[in-house]
Amino acid sequence: MDTQLTREILKKVRQIEVRTRRLVSDSLAGSYHSVFKGRGMNFDEVREYVPGDDIRTIDWNVTARTGTPHIKKFTEERELTIMLMIDISGSGDFGSQSASKRELVAELGSVLAFSAVHNNDKVGLVLFTDVIELYIPPKKGRSHILRIIREILYYQPHGRKTDLPSVLDFTNRVMKRKCVAFLISDFCLPGNFDQTLADLQPKLQISNRRHDLIALAVSDPREFELPDIGWITLEDGENGEQVDLNTSDRTLREEYYREARARQSKLHKNIRAAGVDLLDLSTDKAYLPVLLGFFNARRGRVS
Numbered sequence: 001m002d003t004q005l006t007r008e009i010l011k012k013v014r015q016i017e018v019r020t021r022r023l024v025s026d027s028l029a030g031s032y033h034s035v036f037k038g039r040g041m042n043f044d045e046v047r048e049y050v051p052g053d054d055i056r057t058i059d060w061n062v063t064a065r066t067g068t069p070h071i072k073k074f075t076e077e078r079e080l081t082i083m084l085m086i087d088i089s090g091s092g093d094f095g096s097q098s099a100s101k102r103e104l105v106a107e108l109g110s111v112l113a114f115s116a117v118h119n120n121d122k123v124g125l126v127l128f129t130d131v132i133e134l135y136i137p138p139k140k141g142r143s144h145i146l147r148i149i150r151e152i153l154y155y156q157p158h159g160r161k162t163d164l165p166s167v168l169d170f171t172n173r174v175m176k177r178k179c180v181a182f183l184i185s186d187f188c189l190p191g192n193f194d195q196t197l198a199d200l201q202p203k204l205q206i207s208n209r210r211h212d213l214i215a216l217a218v219s220d221p222r223e224f225e226l227p228d229i230g231w232i233t234l235e236d237g238e239n240g241e242q243v244d245l246n247t248s249d250r251t252l253r254e255e256y257y258r259e260a261r262a263r264q265s266k267l268h269k270n271i272r273a274a275g276v277d278l279l280d281l282s283t284d285k286a287y288l289p290v291l292l293g294f295f296n297a298r299r300g301r302v303s
Contacts, residue, residue, distance in 0.1 A: 016110050016149055035298045045073050080180055081138045082116040082123045083211075084109050085167050086152055087185035089129040090160035090238045096222040097283040104218055104283050105184050106152040111291065112182055113145045124175075127151060128167040129159030130190075135174065161190050161238045165203040172210055181207065184216040187267055188238060197270050204274035213276050217268070220283045224260045226253045 046062050049069035062070040086109055092102035099107075113123045117140060124138035125148045134155055136148060164185065171181055189196040207213045226232075226247045235242045247253060271278045279294050281287050 012153060016107060016153075035295045046070050047073060080116070080119075080121040081175070081177070082112065082121055083126065083138065083171055083175060083179050083181040084112060084123065084148070084152075085126045085128065085171055085181060085183045085185075087129070087162060087164075087167075087187075088127050088133060088152075088155060088157045089162040089188070091162070091186055091188040091236075092218075094220055094223075095283050096220055099283055101186050101218050101220055101283060103153075104281065104287070106149065108184055108216060108218075108281070108287060109152050109182075110145075110149050111287075113148055117142065117145055123148065124179075125151065126167055126171060127155055127157070128163070128170075129157045130161035130163040130166070131159045132167065132170050133157050133159070135170075137174075138179075160240075162188055164189070164200055168203045168207045172207060175211065179211050181211045181213050182216060183213065184218065186218045187215075189267075190238065193263060194266075197267065201270050201274050204271060204276050208275050214279070215271050215276050216279045216281055217271075218281050218283070219264070224257055224264075226256050228253065 046059050047070065049058065049063075049071050053071050057071040057073075059070050059072045086105055088102065088105075092105060093100055095101055095103070109125075116123045120140065122138035122140050123145060125134070125136040126132065127134040134151060136144075136151065162185065164183070164187070168183070175181070189200070204213065204215075226245070228247055228250075230248050231244060231246050233242055233244050245252060245256075268278055268280065277294070277298070279290055281290055
């Protein structure tokens with residue numbers, strides 16, 4: 001890799017670090033901490049009972065031995081493991097706004113990673129297409145997070161298509177203990193859409209039982225609305241198939257919109273039916289309000 005390219009990569013990573021760390025410090029850190037609980041409670045100490053203590057915490061062995069009521073104190077085991085499962089298939093390169101879907105995915109991953117590190121949690125990464133492209137085991141620390149951001153942004157995938165069931169199976173194999181797993185993808189499903197969706201749902205259910213699975217669905221407005229600019233050639237970013245469309249045809253534009261929205265609605269319905277929390281994000285809208293809204297809604301459910 002030449003020196004100029006290396007400098008450009010480091011500059012881009014640094015820009016994302018500065019922007020996302022500020023967002024985490026100003027807005028997300030407290031919400032993240034209150035929503036994602038640790039794996040349980042650790043025993044801390046035994047002390048004498050005082051009025052107002054929960055009688056369910058009385059240590060009867062110590063009480064019997066000393067003749068004075070004592071209770072057990074516990075502290076929350078805060079440390080979590082966060083796994084980022086990030087889709088880097090060919091369809092992610094598309095973007096009609098200032099950022100592509102892959103660039104939005106990188107910033108989302110960065111915000112979540114820095115939120116985790118801010119709370120002393122470990123973060124791991126799985127990059128996938130129709131194969132597992134890269135696995136980075138969970139660790140802590142700024143240098144580790146910067147490597148994760150760099151890989152999300154600049155890793156050159158070997159595959160172009162998407163295989164969501166495989167990445168869920170892989171994460172279940174490598175993560176022996178419960179983790180918070182973020183599946184970040186544009187969910188461009190290959191083959192027959194309805195059949196692929198039907199095959200995906202039980203995999204989502206299994207992963208959600210083993211882990212705390214959260215799906216972030218990333219889209220671009222041009223995936224739903226065609227511009228009125230005459231004949232254009234559309235190419236599938238994953239399989240290379242091309243189709244010529246006359247976008248001046250109003251009926252065609254309306255049908256394109258209806259079908260795209262119907263597919264999105266069906267996708268979202270199936271993800272939620274699997275019990276998985278879903279965040280809907282787009283390259284033309286700010287993602288921070290969506291994240292904060294999700295954290296606030298989830299805090300209300302678990303409080």
